[in-house]
Each structure stands twice: as structure tokens, then as C-alpha cells.
Amino acid sequence: MxxxxxxxxxxxxxxxxxxxxxxxxxxxxxxxxxxxxxxxxxxxxxxxxxxxxxxxxxxxxxxxxxxAPPGYFHTPQGFAVSLIVETPEDAERRFKALAEGGTVTMPFAATFFSRGFGMCTDQFGMPWMVNCPLEE
CATH class of the missing domain: 3.10.180.10 (2,3-Dihydroxybiphenyl 1,2-Dioxygenase, domain 1)
Known part of the structure; x- marks a missing residue:
């Protein structure tokens, strides 16, 4: 499946x-x-x-x-498309590209759970999360 x-x-x-x-x-x-x-x-x-x-x-x-057919579109909410990226540099590059012309919800930065993480809504209205997890 x-x-x-x-x-x-x-x-x-x-x-x-x-x-x-x-x-x-x-x-x-x-x-x-x-x-x-x-x-x-x-x-x-x-x-x-x-x-x-x-x-x-x-x-x-x-x-x-x-x-979406006319009358069926609803603004996306309650989810995000998540990208897991191997290096912080590549993650930040992808985040900036997705955020261009859109809205940044959480700026890309290191966090307690990630070497780099950010949230945005792209110029097409789609929500994204870009994450570079901590090394295991």
C-alpha cells in the first residue's frame, strides 16, 4: 500500500x-x-x-x-506538506524557494528537535514544513 x-x-x-x-x-x-x-x-x-x-x-x-472544480475549493488548513531534507543548507535553500512570494509562518532556524526547521505557505496557497532532523 x-x-x-x-x-x-x-x-x-x-x-x-x-x-x-x-x-x-x-x-x-x-x-x-x-x-x-x-x-x-x-x-x-x-x-x-x-x-x-x-x-x-x-x-x-x-x-x-x-x-478544484468551481465552488469546491477551500483554503488549506489543518495540514502541511512536509519535506525532510538531509542537510541544513539544502533545507534552508528549499524553504526559501517555497516561501518566495508566500508567507513565512515560522522562520527557518535550528530548534531543539532539528538542525533546521521552518514553516511557510507558498505563493500558490499550500502550507509547507521543511525539516532537517538532528543527526542520530
């Missing part, structure tokens, strides 16, 4: 995936729009060019997403 987060964006899924590809080294594996759906698939009005389903990998980990 595999468990993967599935994120819903407010019309910005493709832009978010392209950004993650650029700054996180993610690899887009699928980016299917509503207009690519099989004939007869009901397409919400105005959604033709929006992402019905997307899949990307970040260092081998899968993240899936799509654009």
Missing part, C-alpha cells in the same frame, strides 16, 4: 507543479487537463484548461494534485 497526499489548488496547479519542478528538483509525471478527458466526461464550465489530475515526484516521493 502507498499513501500520498492529494492537494487541491484554486486554478494554479500547473503553475505550482512547474514551480516545484524548478526549485525543488521535482519531476512532473502527469499533468492532465479536463480537455484531455475521454469524450462524454462532464467538464465543469471554465475548467477545460485546468488540471484534472497531476502527479510529481520530489526525490522519489509522490505528490498528487489537481485544480
Amino acid at each position: 502507498q499513501v500520498n497526499p492529494y492537494l487541491f489548488y484554486e486554478g494554479k496547479c500547473e503553475a505550482a507543479f512547474r514551480y516545484y519542478e524548478k526549485v525543488l528538483g521535482a519531476r512532473i509525471e502527469a499533468l492532465l487537463t479536463w480537455k484531455e478527458a475521454p469524450p462524454g466526461t462532464p467538464v465543469p464550465p471554465g475548467q477545460e484548461a485546468k488540471v484534472m489530475h497531476g502527479k510529481l515526484t520530489i526525490d522519489g516521493e509522490v505528490l498528487m494534485a489537481g485544480d
Whole structure:
């Protein structure tokens, strides 16, 4: 069994995936729009060019997403996408990239549980936590 987060964006899924590809080294594996759906698939009005389903990998980990149909989007709350990064330098680089154009909730810094940890909401409205755990 595999468990993967599935994120819903407010019309910005493709832009978010392209950004993650650029700054996180993610690899887009699928980016299917509503207009690519099989004939007869009901397409919400105005959604033709929006992402019905997307899949990307970040260092081998899968993240899936799509654009919420009109009226179904809710601001994300109660969760964050968590990145566990091996070195504090790489963690801070990734944190800064995710925070660019977004909002920093907790600045990146060493903590009692981490060599570096920070929380932000990216420019696409997605909450993130970036962590470089203490060495064991």
C-alpha cells in the first residue's frame, strides 16, 4: 500500500507543479487537463484548461494534485506538506524557494528537535514544513 497526499489548488496547479519542478528538483509525471478527458466526461464550465489530475515526484516521493472544480475549493488548513531534507543548507535553500512570494509562518532556524526547521505557505496557497532532523 502507498499513501500520498492529494492537494487541491484554486486554478494554479500547473503553475505550482512547474514551480516545484524548478526549485525543488521535482519531476512532473502527469499533468492532465479536463480537455484531455475521454469524450462524454462532464467538464465543469471554465475548467477545460485546468488540471484534472497531476502527479510529481520530489526525490522519489509522490505528490498528487489537481485544480478544484468551481465552488469546491477551500483554503488549506489543518495540514502541511512536509519535506525532510538531509542537510541544513539544502533545507534552508528549499524553504526559501517555497516561501518566495508566500508567507513565512515560522522562520527557518535550528530548534531543539532539528538542525533546521521552518514553516511557510507558498505563493500558490499550500502550507509547507521543511525539516532537517538532528543527526542520530
